[in-house]
Every structure is written in structure tokens, then in C-alpha cells.
Amino acid sequence: MHVEVTIDKSKKLPKGANGRGRPPILLLISCYRVTNYYSLKIIFVIIPA
Secondary structure, eight states: OHHHHHHHHHHHSOTTSSSOSHHHHHHHHHHHHHHHHHHHHHHHHHTTO
16 A cells, blocks of 8 residues: 555656656655555564464
8 A cells, every 4th residue: 555655655656757756756765665664564563463
């Protein structure tokens, strides 16, 4: 679900359209990494529980 949202946002931001796509791409990557980390943490908590 999170991945789909990030992909949708990336699609909305054209690549190399105004050079402004670079900052949003970095933000998207950061968000994706954060979600992945959170997902991993949640799974880790569920595994031991």
C-alpha cells in the first residue's frame, strides 16, 4: 500500500521536467525508507510477541 502511494506521487512529478523533480525524489526515497524501517520494526515486534 505504501509503495503504491509513493509510486503514485512519483508519477505525478515529471522527471527532468523543471529540475524540481530531484528534491521530491529524495523526499520520496526518504519516506519509502522510513516506511520500510517501520514495517521491519512492526514485523520484528510481531515475531517476538
